[in-house]
Amino acid sequence: MSKNPAQSRRSIWGGAALAAMLCSSTSIAQEALEVWSRSGPQAAETYKAVFEAFTEKTGIPVEYLATVEFETQLQARAAARDLPDVLIYDQASMAAYATAGMVLPIVPEDISGHDQLSEASWDSVRMADGAYYGVPFSQHAQITFIRSDWRKKLGFEVPQTHDELIALATAFATQDPDGSGVDADTYGMAVPGTTDRGFFTWWLSSYMMQRGGSFVEGADGKYAVTVNSPESVAAVEWIQNLFCGSPSLVQPGALTNASATPFFAENHAGIYQTGPYAFANFDRAPGKDKYEVVIAPAGPGGKTTLTERTSIYFGATSSMPEEQKALAEFLISPEAQTLGMTAPGQPVVRLPVNTTLDAAEIYGDERWTVVAEQLEDSELMPSDIDFTTARLDIAETFQAMFSQCTGDIQGSLDGLAGRIADELSMQDALQ
Amino acid sequence: MTQQAGEAMTPLVQNAASRPSAGTQRRRSRPQSRWWSVWLFLLPALLLFLYFKFIPMFQGIQMSFQRVRPFLGNEWIGWSNYIAVINDPRFHDAIIHTLILGFGQSIGAVIGGLVLALLLEGASKTLWFVRTAAFLPVVTATAVIGEVWRIIYFPAPNGFLNSMIGTVGLDPVRWLEDPGVALYSIMAVGIWQGAPYNMVIFLAGLAGVDRSLYEASAIDGAKLRHRLWYVTLPALRPAMTIVLVLAAVRSLRVFTDVWVLTGGGPAGATDVWMTRIYSLGFERNQMGIAAAGSILLLLASVALTALALLITRKRAEK
Numbered sequence: 001m002s003k004n005p006a007q008s009r010r011s012i013w014g015g016a017a018l019a020a021m022l023c024s025s026t027s028i029a030q031e032a033l034e035v036w037s038r039s040g041p042q043a044a045e046t047y048k049a050v051f052e053a054f055t056e057k058t059g060i061p062v063e064y065l066a067t068v069e070f071e072t073q074l075q076a077r078a079a080a081r082d083l084p085d086v087l088i089y090d091q092a093s094m095a096a097y098a099t100a101g102m103v104l105p106i107v108p109e110d111i112s113g114h115d116q117l118s119e120a121s122w123d124s125v126r127m128a129d130g131a132y133y134g135v136p137f138s139q140h141a142q143i144t145f146i147r148s149d150w151r152k153k154l155g156f157e158v159p160q161t162h163d164e165l166i167a168l169a170t171a172f173a174t175q176d177p178d179g180s181g182v183d184a185d186t187y188g189m190a191v192p193g194t195t196d197r198g199f200f201t202w203w204l205s206s207y208m209m210q211r212g213g214s215f216v217e218g219a220d221g222k223y224a225v226t227v228n229s230p231e232s233v234a235a236v237e238w239i240q241n242l243f244c245g246s247p248s249l250v251q252p253g254a255l256t257n258a259s260a261t262p263f264f265a266e267n268h269a270g271i272y273q274t275g276p277y278a279f280a281n282f283d284r285a286p287g288k289d290k291y292e293v294v295i296a297p298a299g300p301g302g303k304t305t306l307t308e309r310t311s312i313y314f315g316a317t318s319s320m321p322e323e324q325k326a327l328a329e330f331l332i333s334p335e336a337q338t339l340g341m342t343a344p345g346q347p348v349v350r351l352p353v354n355t356t357l358d359a360a361e362i363y364g365d366e367r368w369t370v371v372a373e374q375l376e377d378s379e380l381m382p383s384d385i386d387f388t389t390a391r392l393d394i395a396e397t398f399q400a401m402f403s404q405c406t407g408d409i410q411g412s413l414d415g416l417a418g419r420i421a422d423e424l425s426m427q428d429a430l431q
Numbered sequence: 432m433t434q435q436a437g438e439a440m441t442p443l444v445q446n447a448a449s450r451p452s453a454g455t456q457r458r459r460s461r462p463q464s465r466w467w468s469v470w471l472f473l474l475p476a477l478l479l480f481l482y483f484k485f486i487p488m489f490q491g492i493q494m495s496f497q498r499v500r501p502f503l504g505n506e507w508i509g510w511s512n513y514i515a516v517i518n519d520p521r522f523h524d525a526i527i528h529t530l531i532l533g534f535g536q537s538i539g540a541v542i543g544g545l546v547l548a549l550l551l552e553g554a555s556k557t558l559w560f561v562r563t564a565a566f567l568p569v570v571t572a573t574a575v576i577g578e579v580w581r582i583i584y585f586p587a588p589n590g591f592l593n594s595m596i597g598t599v600g601l602d603p604v605r606w607l608e609d610p611g612v613a614l615y616s617i618m619a620v621g622i623w624q625g626a627p628y629n630m631v632i633f634l635a636g637l638a639g640v641d642r643s644l645y646e647a648s649a650i651d652g653a654k655l656r657h658r659l660w661y662v663t664l665p666a667l668r669p670a671m672t673i674v675l676v677l678a679a680v681r682s683l684r685v686f687t688d689v690w691v692l693t694g695g696g697p698a699g700a701t702d703v704w705m706t707r708i709y710s711l712g713f714e715r716n717q718m719g720i721a722a723a724g725s726i727l728l729l730l731a732s733v734a735l736t737a738l739a740l741l742i743t744r745k746r747a748e749k
Contacts, residue, residue: 072713078501079718096716101502184588195696197714252587255697256607316502389715400698403610 032061033323034315037088037348038070042280045345047088053339054330060323071197078102083315086327088137091124091309095386098133099427103313105131112329113354121353125311128221128384128429134311135328138340140276140350140371141378142206142305147270148292150177150186158292162210162238162299165271169242169249172270188249189242190260190269195399198391200255204239204398205306205381206273211235212301215394216420221384224431225421227394228413235301236401236409244405255399264291275308276371280346293367295374307378310348338362351375385429390420488729495726499718512723522724524699525707532618532689532703533682539622541674544629549663551630552637566631568624577691580620581607584692607693610700617692617701621685629674636670637663672746676739683732704728 037047044066051062067073070089077083083102097103108114108122117136125134146158151168154175159165169188176183193200201215208214213235216223226232242249251263261278263269265285272278273296282291296303312331314324330336334356340349341362351359351372360369381387397416401407424430495512497505516522551562568576583591584606593603606616644662653661664671686705689695695706702710708728712721 075713075716075718081501100500100716182589194694196694252585252590252605253581253608256613256693258694392710392714396696396699399696400610403608403697403700 030319032063033086033320033327034063034065034084035086035088035327036065036067036070036074036084038068038090039066039348040068040346041066042346043277043348046340046343046348047345049343049345050331050336050339050348053336054327057330058326060326062327074102081317083317085315085318085320085324087313087315088310088331089313091134091311091383092381092387092391094125094134094311094313094383095127096388097313098127098131099386102316103133104316104318105133106135106314106328108132108135111135111325111332113332116334116354116356117332118353118355121309124309124380124383126384134313135332136309136353137312137331138310138349138351139307139353139375141307141374142202142273142275142296143371143374144294144296145264145272145274145278145282146292146294147172147177147264147286147290149290150270151292153177153179158294159297161297165297166249169271170247173247173249177270178267185268187251187263187269188247188271189251190263190272191242191250191254192257192260192274193250193255193399193402194258195392195395196258198388198395200395200398201391202306202308202381203273204394205379206296206304207239207299208232208235209304209306209379210296210299210301211238212299215390216382216424218382218431221429222431223382223385223424223429225417225424227420228410228417231301233410233413236398236413238299239398240402240405240409243402255403273305276350276368277346279367293370295370295377303377305374305378307375307380309380309383385424385427389423393419393423491722491725494719494722497719499722508719512719513727515720516723516727521699521702522704522707525702525704528614528701529683529685529703529705532614532621532685533679535615535618536621536625536685537675537678537682539618540625540629540678541671543622543626544633544674545667547626547630548633548637549659552634562630562634566627569628573624573687574691576620576624577688580692584616608697610698613693613697613701617689620692621688624688625678629678632670632674633667636667640666668746672739672743676736676743679739680732680736683728683735 035051037043039047044064047064047066051064055061065084071093074083074087078100087097087103094103098105106125114122121136121139122132125132125136127133146168150172151158154171154177156168156171157164159168171177172186173188174183176186178186180186192203205215211231211234213229213232214226215232217226218224243254251257251260251269254260257263260269260272261274261281264272264278265281267286276293279293282288296305312328314321314328318324331340332354334352334354337349337352337354337357341347341352341359347363351368352362359372360366381391393416397412401409401412421430494505496507496509497512498508499505547565551558551565585591585593586603586605586608587593588597588603590603592606597603604612607613640663644666645658648658648662684705685703686709689701689703689706690709693701695702695710704724705728708721708724711717711724
């Protein structure tokens with residue numbers, strides 16, 4: 001039973017190696033630019049093509065990570081004080097990251113090609129203090145998807161007003177548009193009612209604006225809370241009726257579904273307001289010839305929808321400032337913007353921020369003309385202040401009202417308004 | 432699943448530790464053995480524990496007293512995070528939900544496990560098959576179970592469960608959407624998933640019941656329910672203690688079921704301790720407050736475990 005000395009030596013070395021492995025940090029010299037985006041697998045394919053073109057052109061290798069758990073993974077890296085060099089992400093998160101010191105300020109004039117971007121694009125990446133923290137990359141507005149085959153079958157025109165929208169949704173819910181012989185297996189609208197990342201707030205904002213209501217109003221870092229104004233209360237009453245009226249016009253489980261996309265794709269819901277990133281999915285199912293994309297039907301407040309933007313941010317811990325800048329300059333160039341729209345996968349540049357490009361011409365698809373037209377009549381949620389907490393609170397409060405149906409709307413909104421005001425005044429952003 | 436495996440391991444480890452005599456004998460026969468060789472064997476595990484458990488835990492404690500801003504420097508703010516947690520009405524709700532869910536799931540899973548064990552005890556081949564089938568929920572990933580139950584709970588009248596209760600004339604229920612029902616829907620899934628695990632422990636307990644006791648009581652004229660009450664249940668007491676302690680500690684940390692089924696919604700009706708911590712930390716970027724909530728959860732778990740051990744030991748002494 002005596003121990004073999006060679007064996008014991010090996011175990012010591014094994015232990016030492018393990019210890020070394022655990023204690024060693026990533027002190028190896030960085031060779032590639034680490035880039036993260038919040039993307040699914042299809043969009044990741046497109047990004048890869050864009051980065052390959054970048055590497056080919058500049059010789060700078062890119063280590064790319066696409067993740068849908070972007071925030072969680074980024075928090076972990078922030079805790080380790082080792083951020084990716086470049087982040088490509090929703091405009092909505094810029095203020096939170098900028099105030100936390102995670103992304104670096106940018107001087108637009110230093111970025112070559114900055115003059116090919118519109119004033120509005122640059123305004124979107126400016127914080128309340130006047131500093132710029134991102135480089136615009138992509139823009140679009142939410143648009144309305146309608147099952148054209150169902151609509152034609154039931155003899156309806158494309159809805160131009162909210163009343164016509166409601167009539168169509170009611171017909172979808174009650175008149176068996178899919179011809180299955182069962183009335184109750186189709187629903188009017190697909191609604192992403194999840195509070196995850198405050199997603200519900202984005203969907204809600206378009207209808208709030210169309211009904212003449214709003215969450216907050218203002219600009220340049222100063223906002224007034226308007227979510228409990230008479231116009232907003234009336235807007236919320238109208239939206240609540242979509243959920244709580246008879247028949248309910250939204251898909252069952254709308255408030256806890258992680259995603260509403262399958263309901264539109266799998267022939268359950270006929271109307272869906274979302275971004276043009278859904279084209280790739282819906283062309284496969286229900287099929288390109290079965291749906292249409294239209295400008296939002298107008299409510300009393302107009303037909304405004306939500307603008308969504310993607311921007312490029314520079315991680316604060318990066319040791320490659322020149323390469324960060326080179327990538328940003330490439331990504332806003334006509335070449336990369338075109339590639340981002342056309343490379344196989346899913347357009348990651350929805351509408352180009354580079355004003356020298358014509359999206360409809362590049363896509364050769366008139367649906368993008370609709371998106372471009374809607375973009376003209378769309379509004380960004382406040383992104384020069386950290387609106388994250390307010391966005392989550394709005395999503396949760398609206399979910400509470402719509403899941404209980406009987407709730408006291410004015411009371412709920414007054415409470416919400418108070419909390420948003422507290423949050424804004426903490427940031428010195430209350431008008 | 433890994434947690435459960437970890438918990439099941441504990442008795443084994445204790446067993447090994449409580450047999451010192453063999454070790455002492457061997458040590459006497461091998462005087463050249465060095466004291467540190469024991470530590471050498473423990474080293475890999477200790478290093479892993481240090482790196483992945485103890486260091487993060489101490490960082491967590493540190494963070495709970497700070498306003499966490501990795502890039503602007505963390506700021507010591509004393510007990511503010513704890514005060515924020517204790518004064519947060521949403522946290523109170525979450526704790527109440529955790530307790531309701533934990534209590535209901537534990538009791539439900541114990542009763543379910545006991546019934547399953549009594550039904551499926553025996554050596555026949557078919558029973559072996561049924562037992563395996565009954566055990567499947569335990570080894571299935573919770574995320575998958577969540578998706579399956581979301582389909583079962585589909586709130587439309589033609590949803591699976593709704594069409595079943597519809598055949599007996601009941602109105603469709605919005606299982607996961609109605610704030611008054613959602614928590615109990617999650618509880619049912621937890622019981623469905625937890626009962627077979629308890630069944631296995633009870634089966635082991637039942638195997639140890641002296642058969643002659645059954646025969647003796649039968650001769651004395653005891654009916655089935657008497658036999659259950661006076662013979663089976665007392666014999667299962669040790670198994671019952673293990674099951675209850677495990678369930679109670681586990682129930683405080685419930686997360687995946689809730690997150691997959693409702694994400695804490697609707698309207699926070701199913702928010703539990705862990706989902707609240709997750710939401711504060713990763714959605715609202717309030718890492719310090721989330722850390723304080725986690726430390727309180729740790730303290731509650733330790734207190735509950737200690738209490739359970741104390742009760743077990745007292746009973747063993749009797």
